Amino acid sequence: MIVEVKNVSIKYKSGNFRDIGLKEYLVRKIKGTLTSTEFLAVDNVSFTLDEGDFLGIIGTNGAGKSTLLKVLSGVMPPSSGYVEVNGRVAALLELGTGFDGDLSLKENIYLRGAILGYTRKYMDMKYQEILDYAELTEYKDRLFKQLSSGMKSRLAFAISCLVEPEILILDEVLAVGDGAFRVKSEHTMNEIIKSGSVTILVSHSTGQVKRMCNKVLWLDKGKQIAFGDSKTICDKYEKYLKAVASMNNKA
Numbered sequence: 001m002i003v004e005v006k007n008v009s010i011k012y013k014s015g016n017f018r019d020i021g022l023k024e025y026l027v028r029k030i031k032g033t034l035t036s037t038e039f040l041a042v043d044n045v046s047f048t049l050d051e052g053d054f055l056g057i058i059g060t061n062g063a064g065k066s067t068l069l070k071v072l073s074g075v076m077p078p079s080s081g082y083v084e085v086n087g088r089v090a091a092l093l094e095l096g097t098g099f100d101g102d103l104s105l106k107e108n109i110y111l112r113g114a115i116l117g118y119t120r121k122y123m124d125m126k127y128q129e130i131l132d133y134a135e136l137t138e139y140k141d142r143l144f145k146q147l148s149s150g151m152k153s154r155l156a157f158a159i160s161c162l163v164e165p166e167i168l169i170l171d172e173v174l175a176v177g178d179g180a181f182r183v184k185s186e187h188t189m190n191e192i193i194k195s196g197s198v199t200i201l202v203s204h205s206t207g208q209v210k211r212m213c214n215k216v217l218w219l220d221k222g223k224q225i226a227f228g229d230s231k232t233i234c235d236k237y238e239k240y241l242k243a244v245a246s247m248n249n250k251a
Contacts, residue, residue, distance in 0.1 A: 001086070002167065002198045003049040003072070008081035010042040010067055010222075041067040043222040044081070049215070054189070054199045056209035056230060058237055059219035065202045066171050068219070069093055072200060073169050087166030087198070090116055092156050101145030105136060105155065108144050112159045126162055134158035135181075154181055161188050168192055168199045186212060206234045 042064040049055055057065045070076045071083055073091035098115050099108045109130055113123040131137045134154040139147065147155070160168060168189070189199055189212060203209050209216060209230060216233040218225040226233045 001048055001084075002051055002053070003086070003200075004082075004084040005045055005047050005068075005072070006082050006084075008042060008045045008068070008071060008078045008083060009040055010064070010071060010076070011038050011079040012041050013038055040222045042071070042078075042219075043224075045217075045219070045224045046081075047215075047217055047224075047227045049198050049200075051196045051198065052193055053215055054193050054213045055201070056213035056216045056234075057200065057202045057219065058204075058206065058209060058216060058234070059225075060241075062221065063219040064222040065219055066093065069169055069171050069200065069202060085167060088117070089167045089169060090160035090163060090165035091169040091171075092160055093169070093171045099144050099152070099156075101143065103144055104141050105144060105147065106140045109155070109159060112156075113163065116160075116163055116165075118163055122163075130155075130158045130162050133162060133184075150181075157185055157188075161185075161192060164195075165192070166197050168197060170200070171202045172204070206238055210234050 045064075045068065047055075057068065059065050069091070070093060071078050072085065073089055073093060074085070075091075075093065098112050100111060103111065106127075109127060110120065110123050113126070114120075118126075128137075131140060134151075134157070136147075136151060136155060139151065144152070157170075160170075186208075189201075192199055201209070201213065213230045215228065216230045216237075217227045218233050218237055226236065
C-alpha cells in the first residue's frame with residue numbers, strides 16, 4: 001500500500017472576520033459580534049492506492065477535489081481522520097506554486113528541485129533534460145513571470161515528472177497545455193505508472209480519466225459518492241451530469 005486515506009474530513013471556517021485587521025478582530029471578539037461558521041470541504045473520505053495505481057478524482061466545482069489534494073501532498077493536515085503516504089511526493093497543485101516570478105527559468109528549475117528535496121548535483125544532471133522536455137531551451141534566461149501559462153505548465157510538469165517521483169499529484173495543470181504537449185504528458189504519465197509510481201490526477205475530462213486511470217474517486221460537495229473502477233464510475237458520473245443539465249434546462 002502506497003497511499004491510505006481513512007475517514008478524512010477537512011473543515012473550513014468562514015465569517016465576518018475574513019477581511020478585517022487584528023484590531024477590529026479583537027474589538028468584535030470583545031463585543032461578541034464576531035461570527036463564524038464551519039463547513040466540511042471534505043467529508044469522511046476513505047480509499048487506498050497500491051503500487052502502479054493511477055487515480056482520477058472527479059466532481060463538479062466545489063466538490064473538495066483540490067482541498068483533498070492539499071492534504072495528500074502534505075500542504076495541510078486533515079481536521080479528522082488520517083492520511084498515510086509512503087514515498088517521495090511531487091505535487092502540482094496550482095500553476096506557479098513553488099516558483100519565484102522574479103527569478104529566471106533556469107534559477108526556478110533549481111529552486112523547484114530544492115523544494116522537492118533534490119541535490120544540486122542531481123539537478124545538474126536533469127537540467128537540460130527538463131528544458132528539452134518542456135520545449136523551453138531558448139527561454140532559459142527569461143524571468144518566470146514573463147512566461148505564458150502554457151510555458152509555466154510545461155515547466156512545472158517537466159520538473160515534477162523527470163525527477164522520478166514515487167507519488168505524482170496533479171491538479172488540472174495540463175488543461176492549459178496545447179494538444180501536442182498533452183499527448184506527450186500522457187505518455188510520460190503512463191511511463192511513470194509502469195515504473196510502479198502512484199499518480200493522482202484531478203480532471204474535469206472524463207475521457208482523459210477513462211483513458212488513463214484505473215481507479216476513480218467521485219466527490220460531490222465534499223462527500224465520497226463512489227470509489228473504484230474508472231470506466232464504471234465515469235459512466236455513472238456522465239449520466240449524472242446529463243441529468244443535472246436536463247433539469248437546469250427545464251427550470
